[in-house]
Amino acid sequence: MRKHNVVDGLCKATITIRAHQLLSTVCIVGGAECPLLEQEKAQEILNQLKSDPTLTIRLESNADEIPHYTTLDIEDYARMDRQEVFNRKRDLDVLQRLGLVPGSVRRARYLYELLFERVPSPDGICAYDTPGWEGCPLAQSGAYESIRAQGWQALVYSRSEEEMQEYRRHNVAEIDNSERLYVRPHHLMCLCCGYAGGQGDAPRPNDTLYEIYQRIRRDPEVPITLVEGCCMACDCCDGFHPKTGRCVHSCGLIRDYKKDLDVFQKLGLMPGDTMKARELFDLLFERIPSTWGICGYGDGMVTSEEWKICGTASHKGYELTRETGLF
Secondary structure, eight states, X not given: OGGGOOSOOTTSOSEEEETTHHHHHHHHHTTOOOTTSOHHHHHHHHHHHHHOTTOEEEEEOOGGGOOOGGGOOHHHHHTOOHHHHHHHHHXXXXXXXXXXXXXXXXXXXXXXXXXXXXXXXXXXXXXXXXXXXXXXXXXXXXXXHHHHTTOGGGTSOOOOHHHHHHHHHHHHHHHHHOSSEEEOHHHHHHHHHHHGGGTTOSOOTTOOHHHHHHHHHHOTTOEEEEOSSSOTTOXXXXXXXXXXXEEOOTTSSSHHHHHHHHHHHHHTOOTTOEEEHHHHHHHHHHHOOSSHHHHSTTTOOOOSGGGOOSSOSSOXXXXXXXXXXXX
16 A cells, blocks of 8 residues: 555645745735745745645744854854844744744645734734834735735635536536445544534535435445545545645645544544445444544644634534434
8 A cells, every 4th residue: 555655745845945935925926026035936936836735835944053152252243144033033923923833844725824814914024113123125015915815825726616516516426326435434424414413404515425425325235435535525625636636625634634543443444444334324323422532532622723623522413413313
């Protein structure tokens, strides 16, 4: 299996930039000639962002490379690059706002969504009204804010509505006609949450879990093969990248992989295991009484942005479906 693993995992950065240069890319798209990022390098990054939302970016800073004062003399301080001191502060200001640290690697869409949520303006990061710390005069130009108002789609590739609908049509036909269904384990629970004992018996805009439910209701004996990562339900999602099969949704980067593995463990199953739909849901309801231990991590704690809890830690929709059954 290992030989088939893809090589663009979250730990492998495609692009490495200083943390403050994340703001630079936005200002440049907004029409500013940012002095903190070379135009040629900026254009290369922007081209990659527009073609591949799975792009991984490492944010760096040299703040922890500063030597101990005993290794420096007064002349060294006199020759210090003042602009580099300013850039270190910019780096750490950005990382602190994002809740990240030097060396953090994240996918592009995630980073820009988080950036626009937490950094409304470069003023106060790239420039100040303190004498000697005036910084970049473009920080108050509005270039950054104009792109922030457009959202992450202004920088990062996003799927068109037409493409997503075409994938939905193809996916629904595949679900209806396939000899077996391929589903990631935690999506079995999402299906139950959405169904909510019959209260939510309707299609969902960003997946085809309803269509999967309709198939298994018609054919409770249809085999379901459990897989890790994106599955049959994902093709029409705005966070699905068809070229790579990756999930680039801001909330679907890594927590869903843990949910999959947690469900596998609870069920005593492994990727590739196959069961008839009725038997699989019987096992699911026997082993997993609520979403608390999977979606709420068993303690309900949100340890970081990446590990947010979906909905509530204990989703009543799942419990309702467990009571009423699916068939």
